[in-house]
Amino acid sequence: MRAYFRNIYEGLKSAVAGLRVTFGYLFKKSVTVHYPFEEVKVANGFRGLHHLKVDICIACNQCANACPVSCIEQTFDRIDKENVLVSRFSIDYNKCLFCWYCIPVCPTECITMGAEYELATFDRKSLDYDLVARGERTAKRNMTLFREEFVQVIEKVREKKPELAEKAEGLMGDPRVGLCGRNPEKDKSASSGFVEEEADSQASVSEEVAP
Amino acid sequence: MSELAQNLTLPGALLAGLSPGVAAMLVMFASCAAVLGVVALNGMFLVWWERKISAHIQSRVGPMTTGYWHGWLQSIADGVKLLLKENIIPLMADRWLFMLAPLVVFMSAFMAFVPIPWGEKLIVADLNVGVLYIAAITSLSAIGVIMAGWASNNKWSLYGGMRAAAQIVSYEIPVGLALVPALLASSTLSMQGIVEVQAGGIWNWNIFAGGPFTIVAFGALFLASLAEVNRAPFDLPEAESELVCGFHTEYSGMCFAFFFLAEYSEMFVVAVVASVLYLGGWHDPLGLGILPGPVVLMAKVLLLVFVQMWFRWTFPRLRVDQLMYLAWKVLTPLGFINVFGAAFWLILV
């Protein structure tokens, strides 16, 4: 008999306790993020879409080798001993599994993974991203700088490889194309300021490039 | 149905020109349309409201986009979707029973709206056995549930139907016993009569008429009526986590919508019964009589419905044996104590 009443009492007590908890939550702030209207904040180190600082990529193909699903493909032309024209750096997001393997192998730390994650599309083909096209936004300043160097280099190679020079000139109009193949140390100084260091870096480049 | 016509003083000129038979027919149709409108509107509102409450209890926000303001048109969108969906009948199901079951469930919910007193003169039909009528009609829905479970020819549905059968014999007695103290206090079975007895403020309400006994009886009525409308924590016939969706696993489209509508209408009806019997119906707590009756009744009913939803999103489902224990060993003795206690209280105090 005692157990019976005790049972009822316990039941009522726990019911009231539970009701109090849920009533409290009724007025707490919701944790929902209204996704398409609001941005979802990603954690630090989130493995989103890749970014490529195309101006310091040396087209060494290390990232493509590291990729377990072989989804990286580069198109590049060697302009001379030290300069490489990367005209296309494609990652096929149909295959990419966001494993991050391509990141640590890069000797110039030019490929990274960003916070973007919106990949939805109506067409599979459009998942074949060209990072040179994407990278243009992040590395715009350097590329302006390089374009001027680029002209010099083209002039240099014109005698030996006229068809390559022509192709490079054709690509010049395309703001997405990067001219690459440099020492990252120099790049740091180059990217730190455009106007002031223009003369400097150009001088050093011409020295380097000069045979 | 004639009460509504008199009470609403329907345009006399309109009815006078017609023969009495036609006039009665018109009034009947108008009443039916009114009840149907209330049922549908109420169902749509409660579905939206439940989604909102459940969401906020779980730190979500619920529907937000449809209709721009907190998804207030969500139920209409749901309704349109359900209307347009294909109504699938399983090959081996009992076709007629399968189609009939949702109608039986819906009809019982629909008919229970008839003797609800909305205001002093606002009632479709003031039956002199109103409480008995509601108690009888709402029990019919269990038959529909069992029919649905049987006709689906599906083991989960059948289990759901069986559980509904086991449940009805458990909760009907506590519900009946919990109704009695209020009837003792008001000495009538007519819904309107019960409300009239409770005029003049909160201290005249039946919940305080029998001292502690009527208060406890009100709690018992509320608990047992949760089992009557198959709401959590007594939603054994449905039991999503055990029986897929219980008795309406096989239903789709409009048939499913009928079950859904019936569930919310029944919630509303049992809340109305509780507030009419114990909480003064359309009388406001201060006895001022300023607010219109339907508004006051609606406020009380929505409060009780809110508590039903609050219960649903708080408590886990009971096992079958636990429900039996609660109904037979706790609520039934309590019901008898309440009946006798309230009776003595009413005579002696």
Ligand code: SF4
């Ligand atoms: S994240 Fe992995 S799969 Fe994607 S490109 Fe890099 S190495 Fe390949």
Ligand code: SF4
């Ligand atoms: S991104 Fe890095 S690893 Fe890949 S080719 Fe360019 S420099 Fe090499």
